Amino acid sequence: MEVEARSGGSSASEGRWSQSGTSLPVRNVQALAASAGEVAVDAMERYIQPGVDGDTVLAEHSDEVPVIDLAKLLDAESVEVEAAKLRFACEDWGFFQVVNHGIPIEVIAGMKHDIQKFFQLPLEVKNAYAQRVGDLQGYGQAFVLSDDQKLDWSDMFGLFSQPPQARDMSYWPNQPPNFRNSIEEYSSELMKLSHSLATFIAKTIGVDPELMEDKHVGQFLRMNYYPSCTTTPEKVLGFSPHSDGSFITILLEVNAVQGLQIRRHGAWIPVKPRGDALLVNVGDFLEIMTNGKYKSIEHRVTINAQKERLSISAFQVPKYDGIISPVLGSTEEKVLYKTMRVEEYARLYLSNKPYGKRTLDYAKLSQI
16 A cells, blocks of 8 residues: 655644644754763753652552453443443543454554664664654654753654644655555554544443544554663653643554553552553543543653663544533533633643643633
């Protein structure tokens, strides 16, 4: 399958997602990690996160992220029980793993292979796809907004992948040779999965699935590279604590190295990658739409002292010129969130370093 190349191909609405924020150019972390023995103290200082090594982490815990079987959701005999599990996962955890998701093994394998090969390319080759001023897409880092802020120990490569007319093909690499097709196939499969999940999520809260049709029409792929850190791994973070400015986020662990942690009951819980599953989490837009019933949970990424970690986050986002509003279960239910333009929330989220859930706090009504 050959991906159609559009130069600067953006639709009037969806293409504006990528122009909702920007990130300043900073040193490549992969190269910095490779020269760890020669890194100056002042260079490392920007990555040291004060107090992070003192956070409570429950490395051994009895609870595991709930597992949802999509095949059971699609089966009339098991859908009721599985939908109840899905409701619990969204209410209590804000995260779940989905198995039997329907994405062909070869599509996932191709995506994993090509993203690893991409990050192995020489820096000058990757820099040909570097982020440009005023655009979130491209190779670089996310949410670098000032010259003195603390930095995350990671590099990323971001693409606005859906809908097709919103793509800017100048960012889509020609190396590795099949990378464009791998992105196209994986992205398209994720859209099918997103539609299925949104349909069942709608049913769990008793609303017409059509109300969610425009809430996951866009997709931003962020391919993440977290180098190992041999000097102070316990004092740096691959991604600072945040919730996602998405409807849902679908995460693929590329090389099964642990690092993702979620905040639960005041502590950080490591998520153990499961090879046959994709990890899904509730985003801010879904929390607003469910009037707080489903939770967009803070999460972060820690760094391994010996191994690099790679992952691919797919942020399924609403129509840019749409409206996000709480859907109430009854006339007696108290409204907890504002009705907002998606554009307003997106610009606020993407133009600030997303510490914790502070953007979502902005969407809450004052009486909360």
